[in-house]
Amino acid sequence: MTNSLLAAVRESDPAEEFLRCTADFDLDGTEHVEEVVLASGEPLEPIGGDGAGGTYFLCGEGGDERPVLYADSEGCAALVAVGVPELVRLLLAVPWWRDCRTFSAHESAEAGEWYLEDAPALFAERDAAAAALGLELPTAAAALARLREVATGPDHGIVLLNAAEGTAYDALFS
Template sequence: MHSLITAIVEHDEAARFLAWPGDFDLDRGDHVENVHLASGEALEGFAGDGAGGTYFFCGDGGEERPVLYADSEGGAALVAIGLPELLRLLLVAPWWRDCRAFTEEESCELAAEYREDMPDLTARRDRAAEALGLALPSEAAVLARLHQVATGTGKDFILVFTAEDEPYDPLIKG
């Protein structure tokens, strides 16, 4: 099976879209501090963002593993079950970190701001999705799924700052 990480590396346009506006870079997988999951499950940083946040695969396996995002300010949330779900979120709603209410109205307002700076956003997004072989859901669907994963399944994925044995704060509240 061809991995999505390999597909991102091989498709320049998809990698560029994920880098911006997705703020997702496969070269930034090292987190700024030593962390672990409270459950003791494996944690593998595989990508990051420009502000020092890190995306981690949780547990053992491949790209189907749950994905936890930790920012550089001590907040974390489970954001997807598997890399395909994460990439759909980043492609459809790259502004997800700024969503607090998880409503379609809020997402539309944020999308409008992005489209002011990037009028070809939708065309670039669609080409990236096609290159990665991903069908895209609606903004409302990806944001509802993000909220569901973070506040449901995510309760079992507590990131801990190892040096102080202190849990990160939830980025997304139920």
């Protein structure tokens, strides 16, 4: 792992636990359900996964600033952040982002309520994780607006392919 923020997450119990348990982002979950490649031939580096078989990838050459692609286990993918810091802020601010397919405040509030039922201390734990990493968090609305911008805006030419079949993943957000 070459990323300094991801290394800081690993070294911070509050951040690692919140991201793994609440945001469903496991730094050790880097095995995707199938072999994938970028259509451009650029490097694809898995940096974490979720419990449903989805994987987060850094795309192309570089460091923290590389685009972050999320691919689920059902053959859908989308850019979700431009850089690891933006990804971590998204995961902390809106751990339920996958439940916000229309990016609406109503959808986010509803999903947030479900999360709070299971984790009543969610906001305190989130704030402790952000403080441990030295991150300022956007509001949920701002994080979702940025997610919409990244996921539905220009794709930077990033197309994820099933390596064996050569078929492109579908868009995660329509």
